[in-house]
Amino acid sequence: MDIKDKDLLNELIIESQEHIANIEPDLLVLERDKDAVSDELINKIFRAIHSIKGGFGFFGLEHIKELSHTMENVLDLVRNRKISVTDSMIEALFKGIDKLKLLLQDVDNSDSTSISEECSLFDPFLTDKPAETKPADKGQETAAVSKKIVGIGSLNQDTVKELVKRGKKVYRLSFKTDSKTTAKRVEEYKLLGEILSITPDPDRWPGGKTKAADVEIYFASILEYELIGAGLGLQESEIEIVDIKAIETSVQSDRKKEIKQAEAVAKAAKSGAAGQTGGTVETSDTLRVRVNLLNNLMNLAGELVLSRNQLLQNVNRKIEDAVDADRIRAIVERAVADAMQRVSAASQRRNIGSGDQIQTLIRKEAQAVSQSLDAVLGIRLGDVKGLNVILQNVDRVTSEMQENIMQTRLQPVSVVFNKFPRVVRDLGRDLKKEVKLEIEGGDVELDKSIIELLSDPLNHIVRNSMDHGLELPDDREEMGKNREGVIKLRAYHESGKVLIEISDDGGGVDVKRVREKAVERSLISRDEVATMGEKEVLLFLFMPGFSTAKQISAVSGRGVGMDVVKTNIEKLGGTVEIDSELGKGTRVIMKLPLTLAIIPSLIVSVAERRFAIPQVGLEELVRIRAVDVASKIETVHGSAVLRLRGKLLPLVRLADVLGMDRVFVDPDSGEKKTDRRERLADRRDPAVQVSQEILDKRKATTDRRYHSGSSVKVVVLKLADNRFGLVVDNVHDNEEIIVKPLSGYLKKCQAYAGSAIMGDGAVAMILDSLGLSTLAGLRFSDIEKESQLEKDRHAKVQLIEQQELLTFRNGTSEIFAVDLSMVARVEKVLVKDIEKIGDKEFLKYDDRSLRLIRMHHHLPIQPPTEEGEEIFVIVPKLVKHPLGIVATNVEDVFHAQVTLDKKNVKGTGILGTAMINKKMIIMVDVYGLFELAEPEYYGVGSLKGIEGKKILLAEDTTFFRTVEENYLKSFGCSVEIARDGEEAWQKLNSGELFDALVTDIEMPSMNGIELVKKIRESGKFGSLPIVMLTALKADRFRERGMEAGADAYELKLDKEQLRKTLLKLVGK
């Protein structure tokens, strides 16, 4: 076979495999609808099989051809309504398909693989038809030879079968001759084979021995049809092949057609309709590309990304150099200009002329300096400025290209999913279970390499569900379930990952049994297992050899399986978890990355070594300031935990997990030192006694650096439902890295998911959060329990509405807070970037000028005693004319229930004080502050229209009540307060008249919606204007509120909007 043919054959194999993949689901449909077979369906299956037969017949691969031919014959009979579809026929077709699959995997040896078993499965459907003996002459143009085929006549069927099995062909020879010649011929024939029967018997020749008679001899020989004539000295017309199998009569013409089609199939090398359309070329917008080529492209794209990153870094460095160079030039030029001025002034004073000469001299010197500067610095900003635009282009194009190439490798999950109807069907039969398979999201796309590796794990899980999960139909019925069990395969996207869910409605996993098994197998002690949560216990199922099945079956139960699932999925960078409810069913969820090749990652460093953390597992970054380390990091069961927003987060020091020496830079000497702290909560370096004097000095002069030097940086990683904090020295940029798999020598290192080349060419290890947590021996259940206890403790408090507060300082010990819902953003700015116009300060912000206000200019608070080079600007939202509030430090964001005390602080701009975590916090009234700072915008003058109105305010939370009351009063309204809906209802019914009701939604005893409903339903208060307020932007209540009969629905704290709404509703 020449190479061209080989290519054609390979094409044909791929195509045939596709055909077979398509036939399977069709057969399943055929099985379901066997009583009402659609012509279209049967034709489709027929055509697919027909194309396979034609194609391989062309290549002379007889077994594939023959098997498909037999299948085709059966299908043809079905198509022509000669026979109807039966279960055994479907079974036979499935078996045939399976065999074809097998043969296609190794076509070279296909002809030495027996197909007789499969072929004979079809016998019952073909019995009454004329038969054909298998013409197993490879490589010859068998089809061109015309053969006559007959049935077995009077021969014993078993004898013929036996002969055929031994590789012999049975022929019927017929000629007209006398007895003597016949006897002579028979003797000759015996040399070539075996005479099965002779009629007439030579001994009882009809009409005398010399008389010619019609002789019929059945003869078995290993000789092929083409040779037998010559061997026996007979004409073609005198020889017929005997076959027990039937075959349609028009073999000959059909054959010729097939060959033509096979040629067309092979040459056109296209899929689907080829067998049917014969040679017409269809235009197609898809193209088959070798995976190899795509992989190469992918690698090249990877390299390109790498080069781009290097280019970007280099150019940026150059630009920085240029900026530096330009600055130096400017300084030199200014110095020269200064010098010249001084020279001329001095020369005038001393009256030695204009000093022209000296000036010329200086100018000359300056020029020389400038020239040598050029030589040294070598670069001007102008030279590299244009590069930026080009770079951005390169950057963009590279990213897009990479993305596109990546997409070429994406395949729909249905490629794997579609295997399962067959698996479920077959298993259902074996296990005598009735199962319905539901598939959802088959069009979700994943990288080809992931798809390929997904098949095994899915298979394991589905088999498990079928075998252990789903109950027998009778048992199900007894339990009140549908006889038919349901297995669901579902794929969908969630937060940048693809989730694949396999669920069943079977018996579920008995967690108690898992616990027992785990103890039994001494994986864990009884005490320990008792403390573990259900989810954690279920993880035991992923341990090698762990099975709760009482019996081992052929399908599953040996305990291999789930651990394979886990390893495979983790290899893909994914995670698996099990969710199960006893009696209700089991759900396995696999989370997979879209692609394996390029992943955006955060670069962190420890001891000056860089590591990459894939963004997918990253939740947030937390920086704990040195002063807070002791209070925020605690120890639970001997391990460090961080209290983060009321939850406990286990901490792991990267350096410790990896077994590195921790290094820090001593802030006094600048030396690198090994960090000897045992616990994170311990202060740094207790061995070295730092004198109070040095400490004080350090605080005063290098306060910020000191803080940043010893603050703890935590990267919060998530692992399925668990999270943990990784403590690193520094957090750098995000980079898109190309994952390079680890060599065999490093496979055992759990801490890494791979390696990557950084923009500067250095190699960095990619961290694996799962591996790190394992290495660190994290036990999430302990932490979880602690968290739960905490939660219970705080449960009461949390029922009450909380505020999220942003706390900050203004260069004094006073702590201020604003409600976070009022903050648009917080900017860190350099003091030197602040522009001054008159006595007002401005900051360029979003292309606009933002006026900055210093709180101590307007409020009765202490002026700042210290201020660094940087300040923070808090930019509020919900205001018509934003002003930036200056803070020297931003402290924290936290949830708290605030009880305002208005006694301590009086005056506009401050709502009151509150004690939070034993500290006094001053709550800033943003509107009040702005009124003071810019009365022209916020002054009372602009608030005309609703003064004197009587408003009923229903609000349970003290903080909001105070704020809202303030707002309303500042509008000039009089306010009556109700602490909940019930109280508001009573006040309304007390006979007092109100102009409007402003009400909260979430309130005890009667909530806002109930209140509004009651008001409207009673009809007593006419069209009393009602404004509903909510702290949440979520709109789920809006509809209900409006439905209940509210007139407006506004955000709490949005003073301006509240005024406008009230003006519209009750304005004069």
Next chain:
Amino acid sequence: MAERQFTTFKLGNDLFGIDILLVREINRSLQITPVEGAPEFVTGLLNLRGQIVTVIDLGVRLGLNKREIADTTRCIILKTAQELSNKGVDEKIVKSASADQVGFLVDYVGDMVAAAENEIAPPPANLGQVSEKFLTGVVKLEQGLVGLLDVGRILQVQA
């Protein structure tokens, strides 16, 4: 008589050689990223024009001391089994190569040495401190014995 060629190098004062067919290049840029938790003989990872090479401290692997990086320290980058088989190199050589990109860290790289099969003597029980199991033979040179290393054996590590 077939002649084989060897790249020679030094570990401490001992001279060794590996079949030149296995060598892709000799690298002097030694920006090696250490890998915590790796086996002791793995010095770290090296970026070779976008490909990651696992650098093996040949000394440690052979049971000698750890390499100190010096001016003469080199990394001998080996060809992968795939590369060799693509080039149709002798099956025996292909078998001794690694599937991964691997480099040997050595103290000094010497000349190329050619030796006919009959010039290669069977290995002594020990060459310096290197056990016989890592050697396939020795070649006598003016400057001393060159231990020919069994690269396949060296790269074969129970994972």
